[in-house]
Amino acid sequence: MRLLKSTIHPNIIDMSAKSFTRKATRAIVLKGENILLLYTKRYHDYSLPGGGIDEGESNINGLIRELKEETGARNVQNIQAFGLYEEFRPWHKTGFDIVHMQSYCYLCTIDDELRDPELESHEIDNGMHPIWMNIHQAIRHNEHTMANSDKKGLSIERETFLLKRIVSELIESPEKALCG
Numbered sequence: 001m002r003l004l005k006s007t008i009h010p011n012i013i014d015m016s017a018k019s020f021t022r023k024a025t026r027a028i029v030l031k032g033e034n035i036l037l038l039y040t041k042r043y044h045d046y047s048l049p050g051g052g053i054d055e056g057e058s059n060i061n062g063l064i065r066e067l068k069e070e071t072g073a074r075n076v077q078n079i080q081a082f083g084l085y086e087e088f089r090p091w092h093k094t095g096f097d098i099v100h101m102q103s104y105c106y107l108c109t110i111d112d113e114l115r116d117p118e119l120e121s122h123e124i125d126n127g128m129h130p131i132w133m134n135i136h137q138a139i140r141h142n143e144h145t146m147a148n149s150d151k152k153g154l155s156i157e158r159e160t161f162l163l164k165r166i167v168s169e170l171i172e173s174p175e176k177a178l179c180g
Contacts, residue, residue, distance in 0.1 A: 001104060004083035005161060009154075011090050012098060019088070019098035025063040026050035026105040028082055028166055029073070035135045035166070036110075038070060041127025043153040044145050046138040048105070048162060049073075049130065059104050067108075070123070071130035072115035079108045083165070085158055105162060107170065135171065139163045 008015070026048040029036040037046040049070045053062035060079055067073040082105040091099040117130055142160040145152050 001081045001084045004085050004105070004165060006085075007087045007157075009087070009089045012088055015088070015098070017097035018095070019091070019100055020096050021100040021102060023053045023059070023062075023102045023104065024051055025053060025059055025066055026085075026103050026162065027063055027067050027073075027076075028105060028107045028162075028170070029067075029110055030107070030135075030166075030170060031132070033135055033171055034132045035138065035163070036071060036073070037131055037133050037138055038128050039131050039133075040123075040153070042151065043126070043156065044149055044151050045142050045153065045156045045159065046131075046133060046163075047155060047159040050103070050105075053104075060106075063104075063106050063108070067110065069118045069120075070128070072117045073110040074113075074115060075111040077109050079106050081105075082107050082169075085162060087158060089154055103158065103162075135163055135167055139167070 027050050028048060036049060038049050039046055049067055050063065051066045053059060063079065064076045067076055085103045085105065087101045089099050089101060091097055114130060119128060139160060142156055146156055146160065
């Protein structure tokens with residue numbers, strides 16, 4: 001899968017510090033200029049649905065499971081690789097100093113009707129819910145949050161970068177997506 005971007009958090013001083021890798025999937029589900037996103041009240045941001053890939057689980061099976069759990073999506077089809085976004089972030093739990101986060105992004109289609117999501121308790125506590133949103137409005141919202149909010153989470157920069165890349169490659173230039 002092509003590398004879209006690699007980032008190192010500015011608080012990481014020593015890249016040789018003890019690290020681990022966390023693999024995740026991110027789903028890109030479009031209907032014209034509308035995109036299926038997750039709004040998280042705690043961070044006041046929009047993000048692509050997705051999450052960690054379980055041990056022994058393929059990227060595709062993780063994508064399908066996460067989409068179902070977070071959005072209630074069914075019948076995930078036409079899955080196409082979009083790209084990998086990797087980031088090195090500080091890790092503040094015992095045993096490691098850095099997490100190497102790898103987000104594998106896939107374009108796909110789903111049934112029109114969403115069922116009830118199966119959110120985890122921390123997702124519910126954070127005020128997370130799925131929403132169809134105009135992608136340009138989501139980008140503007142996230143940019144405003146990055147510029148003006150102290151509530152923003154670590155993932156908003158990744159999510160906003162991905163949303164902009166989706167616009168440039170899949171909405172403004174859809175022939176790029178078909179050509180590879």
